[in-house]
Amino acid sequence: MDGNGRWAERRHHPRVFGHIRGSAKIKPIVQEADRLGIKALTLYAFSTENWSRPETERSVLWRLLKKYLLRERDGLNEKNVRLHVIGELERLESEVRAIVEETLEMLKNNTGLQLSFAISYGSRRELVRAARRFAEDCLAGRQVPEAMDEDVMAGYLWTSDLGSLRDVDLVIRTSGEKRISNYLLWQAAYAEFSFLDLCWPDFGPEHLRAAVEEYGNRDRRFGRIKSEN
């Protein structure tokens, strides 16, 4: 969800104003994703690098996250949406964390759209953490180095409980930046990319629909030769 701050600055509003507007866009986007039949949606809310943002900006983000979860969780539950959080949940302050955990617990048996928030997420950190945990398991005798393969690796990542949905099909990046910025590096190995010049507050359900349609027209070969049919 990139470009909230820029969106606001372009309008001479404080950056946090953009976050407020941006957070209001989550609900319609999640609804549209559900309506389009998307099975898993991951929103990049906060990166490991974002901790360097000023304290006020961060506190607004946490407030918005809390508000979103408290306000929407009943609706998400009705829609059979399951929530995941990927990232260093333990770094959040206890009050926000408690609400996140409560919501995760509340929605854990749902089988519809798998909605993930990437909070304090960074792909490199995820991989480093996975390597460390695998090594620990080896030392403890629960694993042997030879067992490591792509599936085992995937099981050590934050996205492990997404099961077969953990491989990303389409990455949409708003705000005109054309970088991956440490996002789902492993999971997006074969993903298609869509870079939009819109900032997140301007990104509406119609843009999601258009991106998904465009994705449907692309030829995905996974390294093989174009299929004949």
Added chain:
Amino acid sequence: MRTELNQRVLTGAIGGLALLLIVIFGGWLGIYFLTAVIVLGMVSEFAKIVYAMPDAVEKKYALLCLAWFAVVADFLTRASFELLLVSFFALFIYFLVSAYKYSIPELTTHFKELMYSVFGLLYLVFLPLYLPRIHSYMGGVHWTILFFLIIWAGDTGAYFVGLKWGRRKLYPRISPKKTLEGALGGVAAGWLVAILYKMVLFGGASWAGIVIIPLLVGPFSQIGDLAESFFKRAYEVKDSGRILPGHGGFMDRFDGVVFALPVMYATVRIFS
């Protein structure tokens, strides 16, 4: 579209009837109650739109408290100018005290939010306080009813005249749909309603007042609509709130009222 219009008509009919009942039977207390409801509704929407700092919620409640204080104190003292100064003073101190948690660059926004608050007080608390003033004037119940009838007839007239004959845009930058023809139709509708009201229910009103008042109140109500659109456009919001089905929020519904109230009060005092 159709159901939205129906919903709008239904909410309008119920809300309008309740409002008129309070104006007619509520007396002094009732009109202040009505004012308080409108003021608090508008202030909370305004606060939600303009405040962005981490203490937005606290600021909203501070402004609501002040709005409540101003309406109640106005009820008790009628000294609105002094109350405005007291509210300004209180806001300034509140923002000064709550400034400790911000760094130097953030203080700019904090201070701007103080200025928005003062604007909100003037616009959404002190302008509406003319409602009880009109109501307590000689023949005030009639003038208050007539006031709302002029506004409502104006809105409805503008809508239908604009729909049928609207060609020239009034101010597309601010409000893309409003037309000059609609605006004139609205004023004409308000004017007709005023004359009808005098003939049927309010024989005591002077002809000068009945003829001139709607010609001033009507346009100011429309300026008020545009003023609120200007505010919403600047903040890129569509409706100020969702409280009134089919009408949007309090600010969407009472924007014209707020601007027309002082004009109504002045013209009633001059011409009645």
